Amino acid sequence: MRKLKVAVVFGGRSAEHEVSLQSARNVIESLDRDRYEPVLIGIDKEGRWFLNESSIQLLNAGDPKMIRLTDGGHEIALMPNGSGSGLINLESNTRLGKIDVIFPVLHGPFGEDGTIQGLAKLANLPCVGAGILGSAVGMDKDVMKRLLHDAGIPIGKFVTLTAVTREKYPYDELVERLSPVLFVKPANLGSSVGISKVRDEKEYNKALDLALSYDLKVVVEEEIRGREIECAVLGNEDPRASIPGEVIPHTDFYSYEAKYIDENGAGLEIPAKLPVHVVKMVQETAINTFKALECLGMARVDVFLTEDERIIVNEINTIPGFTRISMYPKLWEFSGISHQELVDTLIQLALDDYSKRSRLKVSVEI
Numbered sequence: 001m002r003k004l005k006v007a008v009v010f011g012g013r014s015a016e017h018e019v020s021l022q023s024a025r026n027v028i029e030s031l032d033r034d035r036y037e038p039v040l041i042g043i044d045k046e047g048r049w050f051l052n053e054s055s056i057q058l059l060n061a062g063d064p065k066m067i068r069l070t071d072g073g074h075e076i077a078l079m080p081n082g083s084g085s086g087l088i089n090l091e092s093n094t095r096l097g098k099i100d101v102i103f104p105v106l107h108g109p110f111g112e113d114g115t116i117q118g119l120a121k122l123a124n125l126p127c128v129g130a131g132i133l134g135s136a137v138g139m140d141k142d143v144m145k146r147l148l149h150d151a152g153i154p155i156g157k158f159v160t161l162t163a164v165t166r167e168k169y170p171y172d173e174l175v176e177r178l179s180p181v182l183f184v185k186p187a188n189l190g191s192s193v194g195i196s197k198v199r200d201e202k203e204y205n206k207a208l209d210l211a212l213s214y215d216l217k218v219v220v221e222e223e224i225r226g227r228e229i230e231c232a233v234l235g236n237e238d239p240r241a242s243i244p245g246e247v248i249p250h251t252d253f254y255s256y257e258a259k260y261i262d263e264n265g266a267g268l269e270i271p272a273k274l275p276v277h278v279v280k281m282v283q284e285t286a287i288n289t290f291k292a293l294e295c296l297g298m299a300r301v302d303v304f305l306t307e308d309e310r311i312i313v314n315e316i317n318t319i320p321g322f323t324r325i326s327m328y329p330k331l332w333e334f335s336g337i338s339h340q341e342l343v344d345t346l347i348q349l350a351l352d353d354y355s356k357r358s359r360l361k362v363s364v365e366i
């Protein structure tokens with residue numbers, strides 16, 4: 001059997017560049033070499049694509065703070081021409097041959113938001129994970145919440161504003177409408193970048209400036225007091241949910257530092273200590289969220305569990321962290337699916353979805 005060429009795409013123009021490198025390393029190591037041939041594509045912070053030699057692809061890969069893309073490699077591009085031409089070497093202007101599937105391991109904008117999914121579609125290639133729509137709505141906290149609300153899935157109170165409309169949302173009014181403590185977030189980002197927990201008007205204004213420096217749209221949310229529970233989802237039309245895990249931040253909230261810089265920033269508990277009926281509720285909510293947002297392949301759904309056992313969806317991550325110690329692969333590992341099986345399943349799901357869509361008519365038959 002011919003091995004499938006899997007283009008693992010990592011790095012990218014995002015605040016989560018370094019995390020992506022660590023996630024990609026784990027995906028690459030988990031690819032079954034009897035069935036798949038990895039093609040490693042590193043995107044630098046300027047957005048240039050490089051074909052990396054497998055042995056040297058990540059510098060200082062063992063150290064999360066030092067990890068970065070290796071210099072060198074050939075600058076390449078993926079041809080968006082629909083005929084499956086695949087990659088082209090921009091230096092020698094030669095074709096590098098076809099690839100069979102794209103595995104984007106890009107967190108945040110320019111990867112998790114539908115952009116690379118769009119490129120894959122133009123290039124007529126299967127792509128692991130959510131498609132353009134699911135990726136874009138999963139990334140946008142404002143649209144995501146509106147769709148969840150529409151589907152009857154519990155979310156916290158929130159408002160959405162821009163630089164133009166911010167005057168209409170004075171601090172006092174929001175405190176009245178939402179809660180005494182507020183969370184201010186750029187609508188489209190991840191890894192807690194640009195997020196503030198706000199306790200007074202001065203902090204509120206500063207938080208808006210900060211969030212508006214990352215995105216044109218900002219969400220302001222009521223504070224939800226509860227445990228942070230995360231659930232992994234895997235599948236296409238009929239997805240399954242993993243055993244939930246819990247994040248226990250040791251800081252004010254689960255900030256960028258707590259996630260990636262401070263080793264003692266947060267504890268992960270797998271499985272989360274929850275009664276069986278709550279586990280069921282979390283799993284159902286995770287699956288309903290996945291479906292409501294039209295996701296495919298994989299996602300991690302993060303919820304709050306309040307003291308009175310209400311579940312409130314915080315967000316979905318369509319390309320969740322995939323490092324060796326990340327929640328998504330760990331939850332599946334605990335649920336009996338190894339990293340290798342997981343990566344294999346994700347690729348098969350992408351191929352299934354692609355072949356289904358390939359059979360659709362694209363024009364009127366005369």
Ligand SMILES: Nc1ncnc2c1ncn2[C@@H]1O[C@H](COP(=O)(O)OP(=O)(O)O)[C@@H](O)[C@H]1O
Pocket residue numbers: 156183185189190191192193195221222223224225228249253254255302314315
């Ligand atoms: N409405 C909220 N109430 C309480 N804590 C929140 C709220 N929103 C966010 N947080 C805290 O901030 C963290 C990051 O927010 P989140 O919306 O998950 O952003 P990101 O997409 O960057 O991960 C959460 O894990 C949680 O600790």
Ligand SMILES: [Mg+2]
Pocket residue numbers: 191192302315
């Ligand atoms: Mg989060």
